[in-house]
Amino acid sequence: MRNTLLFLMLSFGVGAIAQGDKGSCPGNLSIFAEFAKVKNYASAYQPWKEVRDVCPELNVATFKYGERILVHKIKNASDNKTAYVQELMALYDDWITYFPTTKRGKSEVGKILSSKAQAMIDYKSGTTKEAYDIFNQAFAQDAASFTSPKSLYTFFNTVFNLYKEGSLNTEELFNKYEEISEKFELEQTNLARKLDVVLKKEDAGEPVTSREQRNKRVYETNVLAFSTYANNLDAMISKESSCENLIPLYRKNFEANKTNSVWLNRAASRMDAKECSDDPLFVELVEALHGINPSANSAYYLGLLKDKAGDSEGALAYYEESLTLEHDQYRKAAILYKIAVKFKTRGLKSKARSYARRALANQPSMGKAYMLIANLYAASANNCGNTQFEKRAVYWLAAKTARRAAKVDSGVKKTALKMAASYEGRAPSKTDIFTEGNAGQTIRFSCWINDSVTVPQL
16 A cells, blocks of 8 residues: 555656645645655655745644654765755754644653754754753753753763863853753653563563563663763763862852752762762761751761761661652662662671662662672672582572663663673583582572572583
8 A cells, every 4th residue: 555655656746746835735745754654765855845845834744754854865965965954953943933842732842952952063063052052942941851862961062072162160060960960860760660660560470561562672772872871971071070179169169059959969969979978078068958958868968977977877867767758769769779889888788788679679670779789699609608519609699680680771781791691600610510410409598698599400
């Protein structure tokens, strides 16, 4: 049927295009849409151009397919590429004019503007400052639809380049870094919420529909993209965000912001993340934050201070208060994971695993929590088991846990699989199993792990 339709379009399309009036627009819309659906963008261009020029208000497809058609033209043009780039820029402007919202009335201005700014960078159209201004407009005007991980990363890249040029100061750099980092966290959490619905069904043995399976693949692809770009963003600013730079900056601005809970929280969070919390300024930040706005975060930071002071009971009390104050399960999962890391650092393996498991109960797709547990198991290999074989068998449990991380979280999959392979390499070999003669048997670890593994069959 589609082939027949395409044949008719090819046979009669030229006449329709030549009419050049609004009456020909519906026919040309159908022609270019069918070509675009099969990615024949070269043939789609002329009928699309007719609709674009004569009746741009007809259908949003003119802009959605038009973007793809023009990108194809730009990539394949031997000459006149600049004209197609300019045409693409104009397309984005008119897209906002004619179709700034979806059919349900949801704004897409942020998405369109950020796409335009991304195209400016991709095709070297305009200056870095001009691209930055459009990114900034998209973020300020409609951050909700500005969700592309690549464009968010490119936005910060323009910020960083302007900082390097001297057009933005250090404070402006970190303000944008915090805003964009928080946006990454928000979008990653939104993906986790969707992914966890499917994971919970799978874990419960409930049937998963083909649509849910397709959605899961999309979520996993996006999780990987966000994870990759977020890591790249952190790497970009790693040198500038050293304690040597952060502490003087926050100290200089503390007095002006000591009643600003957003600023205090961001400063405390960044100092904690960069392990600058030994500085006295961190104490001042935390006390000021908790004084004006007692929250899950401020309670967590107070727990951290108690930890550093050697008051384990006081630290645990504040950590639990933090969890009581937090009602969103995904933010709670993030706090639980951070507590798990603190206990792991102190060598309290059982407590670290307990908090990591609580994090997973709130967010089943948190692969890094499984990786933390796997690392705890591997670190206990010499302390669990009665024989050398049993001690090394702990690595099977560590590898199994690392593989679970890879299964639930595409953002850490590559690292988790490498971790699992490393652990499996340290576990007993087939020769060891043959010598022991215990293939298929269960080995239970009576140490803090209190779990078991089954020796693989030969």
